[in-house]
Amino acid sequence: MFEFIIWISLALIASSSLLLMIRLIKGPSVPDRAISLDAIGINLVGITAIMSIVLDTSAFLDIILLIGILAFIGTVSIAKFLEKGEIIENDRNNQ
Helix, strand or coil: CHHHHHHHHHHHHHHHHHHHHHHHHHCCCHHHHHHHHHHHHHHHHHHHHHHHHHHCCCCCHHHHHHHHHHHHHHHHHHHHHHHHCCCCCCCCCCC
């Protein structure tokens, strides 16, 4: 029963990722695309964690942390770009 639930949850997260890819491509605005990209990162963490459970290994824990950190940095940089129009500020004295 537990294995059946694991496979169902993996299928649901994979279908959610597919729908988020559609939103990423077709999204009406840039913030919608940014949110879908962040949600795809979260889904990747979930898929990796479920595959770690299925394969009964803890080798994927470092990969989960790396995906989480990269998704967070990407979300912060997209939010900064949407707010200010640039990611890296070259001149901080002339604000």
